[in-house]
Amino acid sequence: MPPGLAGFVASGDEYAWDDEVAAVLGQLGQTFALVPERTGAPGTPHQRRTWFDTFDWRLYRAGLLLEYVPARRGGELLLAPVGDPHQSLARQPVASWRLTTPHPVADIPDGPLASRVSSVIFPRALLPVVTVAGTTSVTRLLNADGKTVARLAVETPAVMSADRPRLPPRLAITGIRGYPGQARRAARIVAQAPGIQPASDTVLADALAAGGRRPGDYSNKVDAPVKEAMPATEAIAVILLRLLDTIEVNVDGVIRDIDTEFLHDLRVSVRRTRAALKLLGDALIAATAVTADELDRFTADFKWLGDLTTPTRDLDVHLLEFGDMVAGLAAARPEDLEPFRSFLQRRRLRASRALARGLRSPRFGALTAEWRKTLLAVRDAGSIGPRGGIPDRSGTTRELAADRTSRAFRRVARQGGAITPTSPHESLHDLRKRCKELRYALEFFAPLHDPAAYGKVVGDLKRLQDCLGQFQDSEVQIAEIRALAEAMLAADAAPAVTLLAMGEITSGIAARQAAARADFERRFAAFAGADGQRRMAALLRGGTT
């Protein structure tokens, strides 16, 4: 493999690029004899490559780039680290790889690349991110014996979009084994050429930048740009607008049923929106033109939207966990559960069609349009100041954050503290809801908090939520599997072995539920005990313990 690779990029104005590259060749020509490489390898002179990633950039966030390069027959997928795109971690020939449609992981033939990628992206699908095409010319640098001692590759890429913007040429010096000094010398010459800079970004980043994007530009995190001194109503609007963006950007993926996580992210944003309305809505009514009636209407509409998404998501969860369920069987055989899987898939298809109809409905369109209009009005009034720059009656964002977060925490501490080993299940389910509200309150105002203190508090809260989630979800799942068994019987689609296997699954789930219940006291104490209360107080004061 070629050692000593050094990458550079031309800078400045597009019209200067060609001159900058010519100057590099001129400088190198003073030290080495230059010979154009005869490029025999197919695809080298006219390269086209398309990057693939999940909608939420799971590969990129894991430090990986996945590229598809077409070849004469089929093409190849290449996996490389973000920091060193020339290094190949794995490669996989693929016979028919489409550049315009999503690919589930199953589309990648089994091999090291498939296992590496699927462990990172599951259950998401791969989507084409951007396609770049260009030519690469290679020049060999020769010593006095006429021996190649290094190579200079000049790539001139362009984005394959409507206006095909050119990207800055990329120059790379590749060493030849046994001649590291010559490669370093060549790299020094290139580095000193006018207008040439070390390449700090990938071609992918350049290509996205040409379209006003950047790698990793989607996340389902709240990440609202709120600031301490911002009028509270403006912050509320900013948070809710960000949640609305996330809802809207996922709609297409849900309707096209690309993968299950579009719906997951959409649902989370709907839930966060509903929690925000509950936690912060009164501040909007008190200090803006939004009326209580309007807010009630939006609250009802978002509940409708949440309910619309529930059946499909519940079935998604069953199907996503199906592999684990099968693996956990002790008495029954995996094939016993196949009728159950088919039944779930048929139901899911029906549910997702109903969901898609709902998301295409005038009600959904009107909800998002009116909600956005309302929020923009609140935000812009807030930033200007409703009365000529005087802070509005709702106070600052810091005051609001401290007030609402501590209220939510007190509710959690009170309800959780009242739970005893004999408390009914519903008391834990209620506590789970309060924990979610508190979690959202923390997330909405995350930029205001000290990151380390925030991380500790949220970490403890998350563990408590996981415990409560396991407890309640297990109960729901058992009830659902029972209902599904009834439905399968009614539809005459339930062989006896399948029902037995489903019974075995419910007993496994019940054991997990019991384990979660046994863990509750410890988790709750870690989060809301005396230390936890001190940590929360310090967080809201703006410091650490």
Next chain:
Amino acid sequence: MRIYATYNIKGGVGKTTTAVNLAHLAAADGLRTVLWDLDPQGAASFMFRVKPRVKGGGKALVRGKRSLDDAVKGTDFDNLDLIPADFTYRTMDLLLNESEAAKPARQILSLLAPLATEYDAAFLDCPPGISLLSENVLHAADVVLIPLIPTTLSVRTLDQLTEFIAEFNSRRPDVLSFFSMVDRRKRLHREITDNIFAERQGVAHTVIPALSVIERMSVERSPVTVFAPRSSAARAYRSLWAELRSHGE
């Protein structure tokens, strides 16, 4: 890693040109290939435009002060690396003899062992003569390629060599000989080449003709399969490589 050695007791029979062209063809076939130029004259290194110099010389390699891996140089061709010659290789026999290795005739084999994961094929280009170095090479090789010029004496040395290898107690390399520098215009060349197939096994059907384009390799400093790929010489080497690849399958 499959190890091929081009070897003959006689000099000037086409060992280096064979090693250079076959190594290039192996690399062009996608095999990760290394050629070790063991001849202190450094003709193979010259043809790949690599300086015939190894840091520390043969001594550092034989005594294990420098690994063979450190001495590797990339050639101008994909998949093809070279371990250059060094003038100190002229005393290689002495060095191999002086070392305290338990098996003095297997030192080249152990020096090559670390390269096994990195390369699919290794070619050893040996100097002529019978020596401890050549014995080492014969013990290291999976296949010994013996270029023969079509003379009675040359055929006799093949017999000597075959007998020598037959006496090995341990693993014996396959022997594949082939005629090199053949001039079909000469009656003796025709007779000897035609008769040998009837008389002996282990002789390749491919015959490398005596052609000036092969001599030009040292002017072009490149394999003939690169600078004259459509020449009859390049065709002959391709045919020899095809025979060699299928040999022993």
